[in-house]
Amino acid sequence: MEQRLLAYGWFLQGTTSLDSLFDGAEVVRGRAARRRADLTGVLAWGRKPSARRAEAFAARRGLRVLRAEDGFLRSYGTGDLFPPLAVTVDEEGIYYDSTAPSALESLLNSDADVLAGLHEDVARAKALILSHQLSKYNHAPAFDPASLREGDVQRVLVIDQTAGDLAVSCGGAGPESFAQMLQAALDENPGATVYVKTHPEVTSGRKAGYLTGVRDDERVVVLRGFTNPLSLIAHMDRVYAVTSTMGFEALLAGKPVTCFGMPWYGGWGATDDRQVCARRTRRRSVDEIFAAAYFHYSRYVDPDTGGRGTIFDVIRWLVRQCELQARNQGRSIWVGMQRWKFSYVREMLSLHEGRAHLVANAAAAERLQPTAADRLCVWGAEVPDALRELAARTGCRLLRAEDGFLRSVGLGSNVVPPLSAVLDEQGLYFDPGRQSALESVLRDVSFDEAELEEARSVRKLIVEHGLSKYNVARRQTAQWPVRGRRVVLVPGQVENDASIRLGCAGISSNAELLATVREACPDAFIVYKPHPEVLSGRRKGAVDEALLARCADFVEKELSVVSCIEACDELHTLTSLAGFDALLRERRVVTYGMPFYAGWGLTEDRGPHRQASARRGVRRLSLDELVAGVLLRYPIYWDARFRGYASCRGTIHRLVAQREDLGRGGELGLLSVGWAARVGRRLRLLLDSWRTL
Secondary structure (H helix, E strand, O other): OEEEEEEEEEHHHHHHHHHOOOOEEEEEEEHHHOOOOOOOEEEEEEHHHHHHHHHHHHHOOOOOOEEEEEEEOOOOOOOEEEEEEEEEEEOOOOOOOOOOOOHHHHHHHOOOOOOOHHHHHHHHHHHHHHHOOOOOOOOOOOOOOOHOOOOOOOEEEEEEEEOOOHHHOOOOOOHHHHHHHHHHHHHHOOEEEEEEEHHHHOOOOOOOEOOOOOOOOOOOOEEEOOOHHHHHHHOOOOEEOOOOOOOOOOHHHOOEEOOOOOOOOOOOOOEOOOOOOOOOOOOHHHHHHHHHHHHHHHEEEEEOOEEEOOOHHHHHHHHHHHHHEEEEEEEOEEEEEOOHHHHHHHHHOOOOOOOEEEEEEEEEHHOOOOOOEEEEEEEOOOHHHHHHHHHHOOOOEEEEEHHHOOHHHHHHHHHOOOOOEEEEEOOOOOOOHHHHHHHHHHHHOOOOHHHHHHHHHHHHHHHHHOOOOOOOOOOOOOOOOOOOOOOEEEOOOOOHHHHHHHHOOOOOOOHHHHHHHHHHHHOEEEEEOOOHHOOOOOOOOOOOOHHHHHHHHHOOOOOOHHHHHHHOOOOOOOOHHHHHHHHHOOOEEOOOOOOOOOOOOEEOOOOOHHHHHHHHHHOOOOOOHHHHHHHHHHHHEEEEEOEEEEEEEEHHHHHHHHHHHHHHHOOOHHHHOOOHHHHHHHHHHHHHHHHOO
């Protein structure tokens, strides 16, 4: 029988990213869905008031109730900004409610070998969580040891919680439990300094805590700062908790834990319990509790695909967020960028709100009093002298930004937001006049076998799905009258594009390129593909009809560049990204300028750009190494669904899914044409930027 669950409550109404986690059941939403006769269950959120209403609704209809709650590795930041990547689903109760059985408790109380087949995975997951200090939320900075008192003989951590936390009352505890816990910590550890950790929401002023009134004295230090839990636990010798899951994280870190409530990890013999739960009769190790809670009981989203995933998919995602955010601790001050464009790139700059600023010029940037921790950013390769001077004087990093190589489904000029971008502190990939961060990676980095295997896999997916930068045109088979001749593709470019202005030291026009290729390949079947924006008349680069007739056997105005590449034997270009697309498809590529993929031994280079050739000529790359540098190391990828930094593979899945969705709806073609649609998208972005900046 097909399962159909009604999502009850405002939170579940908007959390569509979880739908893949309910074992194939269809999740339906909205008041109209409550009248459906084919419902098989109701999905409620924990023990919140909405869950009680869900229970009453289910009782009236004779439906089962499933309770969902945040998982133990939930997201990078808090739930008001970041959707969950892990949830628990329970048909018996909910894990933090010790007053009644839950599926987690029943599993741990059973004879089941919860570690069967999982020993290696459990050890690996624990090691990753501890080494990367992962928790439910992962946006807090590492604990500053300067907050510790010098000369401590022993350090004991006492964990406060927010007043009214359901985990406290459902864990058989109350306000008195926290006072008793603090006193016990002092009495039982007479030589220790007791550190009281307040809850982050108490620190922010949003909520009260049970130990809010505690003050520092000769034995007590109150830690009110926002900090990563495991980084704090690492400095402690013993931990006291009421029901906080931070107590279990202390168990994972090998610390002795005393519980004054009955948390989900209490009562199994792994903790020193000051309460008893008569139902919990088994003795379980920390590894068994971890396996039951994090492997059997929790369900995970794979952020790369949006489908069902594993704990390792979420760990990989969280580690990526932490690593990339660590590079961006200060503010990002964008200078001279159009407001509508800034509205769709600002999220890429920081996972923390309020750290991206838009200003008109260097003078306005200076009024923000930038420091060495901040970044000054411009779009494109040109940096005003005043901005260079400001960066030098303040120690700010100076970044140049551009679209990534797998950008979107739709053109940037048609106001389609990007899924990838590059942020370069050295130069930009299309400017061979100076070294870029991409060039540094390709010249200096040694790629390991795992990264090269990922590059091979990514290249295979790109070729299989016919992807390129914009992904608007449909793939079709070329019907050129070749008659057995060698096919040479010449892609046209926008002639005042920065990649030509900066990357061409010899010929620099489409007409010159076409004439040069005809002279070099007199017997070939030459296909010229004009650039779409030149063809529309919006940009410079048109070729005289007489020259076209003399030098090109066919002018392709309809097929996508990917379809053209798939039908050609070789490609000749100034600096077009189509040359990189051709390399991915193992076509011969001849360059007449100095694009980023030239000079590494994979192309035949006829451009006279000696400076870049000398820098790059010190290393010969394999195709897998080029792909690893260009697509895995250099860009950042963004997934707005999960509000985080995606992988290249995840972005490929996203592009394919978007293109298929738009194709089914008949909207794909609308992304490349239509003045009104383009203006409408720009206005929506502009309005959004005014609301949120």
